[in-house]
Amino acid sequence: MFDYYKNDSFNLINILMKKLILLAAFCCMCFVCHAQQKLLSYEDLVYLVTNNLQKADEFMQSKGYTQLKAKKAGNLKYQLNVDGNTSEVEIRADGKRLYIYIATDELQQLNLINNSIAPFILTKDDSSGILNYKVRDLGNIYIMATDKVPYSPIKKDYDIRIVSDKSVTAYN
Numbered sequence: 016m017f018d019y020y021k022n023d024s025f026n027l028i029n030i031l032m033k034k035l036i037l038l039a040a041f042c043c044m045c046f047v048c049h050a051q052q053k054l055l056s057y058e059d060l061v062y063l064v065t066n067n068l069q070k071a072d073e074f075m076q077s078k079g080y081t082q083l084k085a086k087k088a089g090n091l092k093y094q095l096n097v098d099g100n101t102s103e104v105e106i107r108a109d110g111k112r113l114y115i116y117i118a119t120d121e122l123q124q125l126n127l128i129n130n131s132i133a134p135f136i137l138t139k140d141d142s143s144g145i146l147n148y149k150v151r152d153l154g155n156i157y158i159m160a161t162d163k164v165p166y167s168p169i170k171k172d173y174d175i176r177i178v179s180d181k182s183v184t185a186y187n
Contacts, residue, residue, distance in 0.1 A: 052078075053078050053079045053080075053095060053097065054095075054097075054102070054121070054123060054124045054127050055078075055104070055117065055124065055127070055128065056127050056128065056131040057128070057131035057132045057135060057150070057153070058131070059074075059078070060115065060128075060153060060177055061152055061153055062074060063075075063106060063113060063115060064112075064113045064115065064153065064154070064177065064179040064183055064185065065183060065184075065185060066185055067108075067185050068089070068091055068106065068108050068113075068185075071091060071106050071113070072091055075091070075093045075104065075106075076093075078095075079095060080093035080094065080095045080102075080104065081093065081094055081095070083103075085105070087107075089107070089108050090105060090106065090107045090108070091105070091106040092104070092105045092106075093105075093106075097121060097123075100119070100120050100121040101119065101120060101121075102117060102118070102119035102120075102121050102124055103117070103118045103119070104116070104117050105117075105118075108185070111184035111185050112179050112181075112183070112184055112185065113179055113185050114176070114177065114178055114179065115175075115176070115177040116174070116175070116176050116177075117173075117174070117175040117176075117177075118172070118173075118174055118175075119172075119173050119175070120163060120170055120171065120172050120173065121173075122170075122171075122173075124173070124175075125158070125160075125173050125175070128156070128158075128175065132148060132150050132153075132156065135150050135151040135152065135153070136148050136149070136150055136151075137149040137150065137151055144159060144160075145157055145158070145159045146158040146159070152183065153177065153179065153180065153183065154177060154178050154179040154180035154183055155177070155178045155180070156175065156176070156177050156178075157174075157175070157176040157178070158173065158174070158175050159173070159174045160172070160173050160174075161174070
């Protein structure tokens with residue numbers, strides 16, 4: 016009779032531990048997803064190249080980027096600081112096409128772009144240190160990694176250029 020209650024309490028503790036582990040995993044995922052919410056993904060890049068500069072400005076500010084003064088009229092420049100790492104995004108309009116330049120030392124930004132474009136890659140080319148992706152519904156993405164000044168074996172500077180395809184134009 017006592018063995019039955021002993022096993023029942025053991026099962027209850029086991030179930031509670033599993034629920035606690037699931038809750039902890041869910042909290043960790045929410046934290047990671049919230050941290051990447053400010054970084055740009057494939058869907059964000061498609062939105063930027065298919066909308067005008069005014070919508071791009073509103074979108075970037077809603078993501079938490081602060082606007083910097085651009086060198087030329089018709090260009091938008093933004094900066095985001097995350098955990099001591101900086102990301103600068105410049106959006107340039109040329110007619111109905113938009114070009115995006117991202118200069119960052121945030122490895123998560125590079126990983127997010129690589130992971131989010133993976134299902135949409137048409138071609139991939141790695142020549143002379145520049146990684147070139149042709150991506151469906153977006154255009155070409157050029158990624159170049161350089162050593163950080165002062166030198167750090169862990170950190171690198173990443174230059175990411177998005178050149179929209181001829182058929183992808185900004186609306187409105």
